[in-house]
Amino acid sequence: MIGKKQMFLLLFLAGTTVARVDGRSVQPFNDGWQFKQGPFAANEVKAPAFMETGWDAVTLPHTWNARDMQVQHNAYYAGESYYKKRFHADESWQGKALFLRFEGVGQVADLYVNGEFAGNHKGGYSAFAFDLSALLKYGQENELLLRVNNAARPDVIPVNHNLFGVYGGIYRPVQLIVTEAIHVDVTDHASPGIYITQQNVSEKQADIAVKVKIVNESTTQHLLTLETLIVDARGKQVARRAEPLVLSPDGTQAHVQHLRLRRPRLWHGRLDPYLYKVIVRVKTGDEIRDEVVQPLGVRHYEIRAGEGFFLNGKRYPMYGVTRHQDWWELGSALHEAQHDVDLNMIMEIGATTVRLAHYQQSDYFYSRCDTLGLIVWAEIPFVNRVTGEERENAKEQLRELIRQSFNHPSIYAWGLHNEVYKPHAYTAALTRELHDLAKSEDPDRYTAAVNGYGHMTHPVNGNADIQGMNRYFGWYEKKIKDIKPWIEELESRFPDTKFMLTEYGADANILHQTEHLGESLNWGAPFYPETFQTATHEYQWSIIAQHPYIIASYLWNTFDFAVPAWARGGVEARNMKGLVTFDRKIKKDSFYWYKANWSAAPVLYITQRRLKEREKRVTTITIYSNVGVPEVTLNGRALEGIRQGYTPVHYILDNVTLDEGKNVITARVARGEERHGDQVEWNFLREYKATGAEAQENNGEHGGF
Numbered sequence: 001m002i003g004k005k006q007m008f009l010l011l012f013l014a015g016t017t018v019a020r021v022d023g024r025s026v027q028p029f030n031d032g033w034q035f036k037q038g039p040f041a042a043n044e045v046k047a048p049a050f051m052e053t054g055w056d057a058v059t060l061p062h063t064w065n066a067r068d069m070q071v072q073h074n075a076y077y078a079g080e081s082y083y084k085k086r087f088h089a090d091e092s093w094q095g096k097a098l099f100l101r102f103e104g105v106g107q108v109a110d111l112y113v114n115g116e117f118a119g120n121h122k123g124g125y126s127a128f129a130f131d132l133s134a135l136l137k138y139g140q141e142n143e144l145l146l147r148v149n150n151a152a153r154p155d156v157i158p159v160n161h162n163l164f165g166v167y168g169g170i171y172r173p174v175q176l177i178v179t180e181a182i183h184v185d186v187t188d189h190a191s192p193g194i195y196i197t198q199q200n201v202s203e204k205q206a207d208i209a210v211k212v213k214i215v216n217e218s219t220t221q222h223l224l225t226l227e228t229l230i231v232d233a234r235g236k237q238v239a240r241r242a243e244p245l246v247l248s249p250d251g252t253q254a255h256v257q258h259l260r261l262r263r264p265r266l267w268h269g270r271l272d273p274y275l276y277k278v279i280v281r282v283k284t285g286d287e288i289r290d291e292v293v294q295p296l297g298v299r300h301y302e303i304r305a306g307e308g309f310f311l312n313g314k315r316y317p318m319y320g321v322t323r324h325q326d327w328w329e330l331g332s333a334l335h336e337a338q339h340d341v342d343l344n345m346i347m348e349i350g351a352t353t354v355r356l357a358h359y360q361q362s363d364y365f366y367s368r369c370d371t372l373g374l375i376v377w378a379e380i381p382f383v384n385r386v387t388g389e390e391r392e393n394a395k396e397q398l399r400e401l402i403r404q405s406f407n408h409p410s411i412y413a414w415g416l417h418n419e420v421y422k423p424h425a426y427t428a429a430l431t432r433e434l435h436d437l438a439k440s441e442d443p444d445r446y447t448a449a450v451n452g453y454g455h456m457t458h459p460v461n462g463n464a465d466i467q468g469m470n471r472y473f474g475w476y477e478k479k480i481k482d483i484k485p486w487i488e489e490l491e492s493r494f495p496d497t498k499f500m501l502t503e504y505g506a507d508a509n510i511l512h513q514t515e516h517l518g519e520s521l522n523w524g525a526p527f528y529p530e531t532f533q534t535a536t537h538e539y540q541w542s543i544i545a546q547h548p549y550i551i552a553s554y555l556w557n558t559f560d561f562a563v564p565a566w567a568r569g570g571v572e573a574r575n576m577k578g579l580v581t582f583d584r585k586i587k588k589d590s591f592y593w594y595k596a597n598w599s600a601a602p603v604l605y606i607t608q609r610r611l612k613e614r615e616k617r618v619t620t621i622t623i624y625s626n627v628g629v630p631e632v633t634l635n636g637r638a639l640e641g642i643r644q645g646y647t648p649v650h651y652i653l654d655n656v657t658l659d660e661g662k663n664v665i666t667a668r669v670a671r672g673e674e675r676h677g678d679q680v681e682w683n684f685l686r687e688y689k690a691t692g693a694e695a696q697e698n699n700g701e702h703g704g705f
Helices: 004-013 042-046 336-349 363-372 391-405 424-441 480-493 530-544 589-598 692-699
Strands: 019-021 024-028 033-037 056-058 080-088 097-102 108-113 116-122 128-131 141-149 174-179 182-184 194-199 205-216 222-231 237-247 251-262 276-284 287-296 301-304 308-311 319-323 353-356 375-379 411-418 446-451 466-470 499-503 553-555 561-568 571-575 604-606 618-625 631-634 650-657 661-671 674-684
Touching: 024 287, 116 128, 182 276, 182 287, 194 276, 194 287, 205 222, 205 237, 205 276, 222 251, 237 251, 319 336, 336 363, 336 589, 353 553, 363 375, 363 391, 375 391, 391 411, 391 424, 411 424, 411 466, 424 446, 446 499, 480 530, 530 553, 530 589, 589 604, 589 618, 604 661, 604 674, 618 661
Parallel strands: 319 353, 319 553, 353 375, 375 411, 411 446, 446 466, 466 499, 499 553
Antiparallel strands: 019 024, 024 174, 033 056, 033 080, 080 141, 097 128, 097 174, 108 116, 108 141, 182 205, 194 205, 205 251, 222 237, 222 276, 276 287, 301 308, 561 571, 604 618, 618 650, 631 661, 661 674
16 A cells, blocks of 8 residues: 555656645645736826726736737837735644745746735746745735836846847746745745755766755754655665754754765766656654655766767767747747647757756756756856846856756756856956856856857956857858868867857748858848758758867757847847747758757658749759668659768759759658658749849748747
């Protein structure tokens, strides 16, 4: 028979939405909210009628910018809005500790409980928790009022909406947490209250240290037992430590327990993302007063300059993508289903690492990266501009990111800044301070800083463990193939730098197509052909793959995303550098380029399938195949002369003469019992002479993806 305590533990480990263990309950708190959007005059908010009329019922997660930040540049509402909720505080909660934990509110929040101020939080991407215990009326109805403001301000990062929009609202889930007066800390920057570190990791053993912060909100001393268990994926206990603890009243104390795992199964990225569970219990005798469960992936990261990334002592490929969290017509108010769609495509493409840019993302996403074996770069939204007023908030958001995400084994680096420059001395000094803070909080992970200039001696560089650079050869600067001499110069001059190419690529509007391509494109022009993006990624990945000096590369971006300050490429408020459209419905040609190069899944794909109306009678056919050399036909006729392109999966047929009218191109590969095929249809009309600019005019604007 399974007892009550065991059943609660199994439900918790299974990730149920309502977790309940002895001494603690965690309840979703997302229903029954009401919303009123501003702007408001000061006297309007203070008027008695403000609380009674004009409210709309909403369910969390919710944002008020799901559409206006996505359809027209510089035409969105950023400012003050309000949420309210009434709820009954159970009389049995009296004497316990009650917390409201918000996972993400964009971006400044002030909470009032029954008219009393409960707390303030600055930052649109990190979680925060407020203690409500002293403000509630037990056995009665209580009213919460949350003022939210997503207007850009100089003391909260990001200080503008220029690179991406900060969606306003309670856009991630909320939890009501009820604990006993003695409990693992909930308000330590909304962290789990426990911090797991590991040393001397090998296949023979691993030393695990678990730091636990325990709160005693009573006025008396307590004799407790602090118990830490490590269980494997089947729930079998593999290590245990139990120690008596004298807990003094009215305060928080930190205690560390040391455990050793014998012959651990290592967390080895996508090859074997094996997870243990760490269970921390605060007990009086056999009674569990509180319990917290956290993941444990036993692993060791090492970066060797000029050689690559090593996981558990073995060189590990870092095939990198980046991800913005927002979706078309949803903004940032996502459910687990949307996160899973994104992760499925990131896994499908064959990525091994993901840069979660440019801010802290959902804890669910980090947890899924743990289970999938994706290696994660996590960062704070210190981007684009500095004001001189953001120093303390940048530090606070970094501290929150680290403490809240500390136990995720997938995370290997903390990102400190992205493309922030003048005044250079201020930015460099603040980056050093952030690096020192990260090392104090977490000495075992790397720090990283990123700039968009291509020279290593830039004044803001050199203040973190990893130097990242964003380069867009052929798009914002120079020509596509200029990436090669640039990398070779860095290799020669700075061999000891831990260097990563943290962004590269080009925009692609799938309604813009042309065969007429050069080595550069004027990004300020309104025509963003998909074919140029494809050409950029084909060449630049082939060069990256040849240079282990680039420890990791991160293409920009997996998905198109909203930029409310932009109007480019025929689409309002959109960055179209994604390999997948904003609505996640169409994978661009470049997606299949990387899937063919990175993934073990079979790929046979003919490119330019959306360039149906051909501009050249004598043209080129390009095919991606990781299943062997394809046999290609045109209207049933076999084509000869196929050659390999930039990489072993890249196949090209030059000087193919199309027929008048419809042309059906097929590609087939037979490999043992396997059969693979693909087909596209093109049209060529003698009188069709559209140039790229005319093609853009014919296609019109693209507002749906």
